[in-house]
Amino acid sequence: MTLDPDALRVLEIGRAAGGEPFETGSVAAARAAYNASFPTQQGEHEPVAATLRKEIDGPNGPVAIRIHRGIGAPRTGARAVLYLHGGGWVIGNLASHDEICRWLANLSNAVVVYPDYRLAPEHKFPAGLEDCTAALRFMAENAGALGIDPARIAVAGDSAGGNLAAVLALLARDGLAPPLAAQVLIYPNTDARQTADSYRRFGDSFGLTAATMAWFRDHYVRTPDDITDWRVSPLLAASLAGAAPAFVVIAGHDILADEGTAYAERLRIEGVPLVLRPWLGQIHGFVSMGRHILAARQAVNEAVVWLQLQTRLQAD
Numbered sequence: 001m002t003l004d005p006d007a008l009r010v011l012e013i014g015r016a017a018g019g020e021p022f023e024t025g026s027v028a029a030a031r032a033a034y035n036a037s038f039p040t041q042q043g044e045h046e047p048v049a050a051t052l053r054k055e056i057d058g059p060n061g062p063v064a065i066r067i068h069r070g071i072g073a074p075r076t077g078a079r080a081v082l083y084l085h086g087g088g089w090v091i092g093n094l095a096s097h098d099e100i101c102r103w104l105a106n107l108s109n110a111v112v113v114y115p116d117y118r119l120a121p122e123h124k125f126p127a128g129l130e131d132c133t134a135a136l137r138f139m140a141e142n143a144g145a146l147g148i149d150p151a152r153i154a155v156a157g158d159s160a161g162g163n164l165a166a167v168l169a170l171l172a173r174d175g176l177a178p179p180l181a182a183q184v185l186i187y188p189n190t191d192a193r194q195t196a197d198s199y200r201r202f203g204d205s206f207g208l209t210a211a212t213m214a215w216f217r218d219h220y221v222r223t224p225d226d227i228t229d230w231r232v233s234p235l236l237a238a239s240l241a242g243a244a245p246a247f248v249v250i251a252g253h254d255i256l257a258d259e260g261t262a263y264a265e266r267l268r269i270e271g272v273p274l275v276l277r278p279w280l281g282q283i284h285g286f287v288s289m290g291r292h293i294l295a296a297r298q299a300v301n302e303a304v305v306w307l308q309l310q311t312r313l314q315a316d
Contacts, residue, residue: 088216162188
């Protein structure tokens, strides 16, 4: 499958801009470069009905969250989405994926909660995961005040956020986090061993490189033993049975393509209701590139259509 013309254009823009790979410099430099680049990738931030920013309590201290109420979301009993941003557990913030969160809120007439979870290497695994769990707990315990239906809370995330979302869905299954109605995993990282063949096929020249992904992982884990902990590599969990129904988005030209597909296949084999949606011509991160890639909003819209149906079924 050839690259989508929009994705090819993004890669050309990146090559023309130059810039050093994240792994050749400091974490501070990587964050500065990312913070300068992501606004040029996102499209216009569409208005939502209301936005609130606040801090909630977490096991490692306060966690900042942003709450978008989508246009058309009911004042009470709305469906809700906890969105976890990507960025290799090292970069990303409340602004970096705001376009996606606004789309989710408006397209699904929902309330979207978006936590600024702790990042590595200052806060290694499992600090960020614990912050995300705290955000889910906040949503469940304050459903009335938020105007949401606690039985219709879904989790969604992309890349490292997809990793956190997948793990959170398993914690919820095991009663270690509030229950979830659904999970949306967008090109998720599911195997920190980084040995899948897509690392060879797309390890360079397709945006996210194998070298950068190793740099992210090595900042996130405390020791090499964490790599095979299922809370870092959910593909290695003993069982995925009983997890919330899943919608999995795969980018075809992505080093994470094979492990995301493998995770989806395990969900299917183990009886979890699943939709696997491959975007064969796309690159890693395409859903965050709405300024240039038409498929970005299309992918979110497809996930929303499924999410609306799934949460309606849960409510029934």
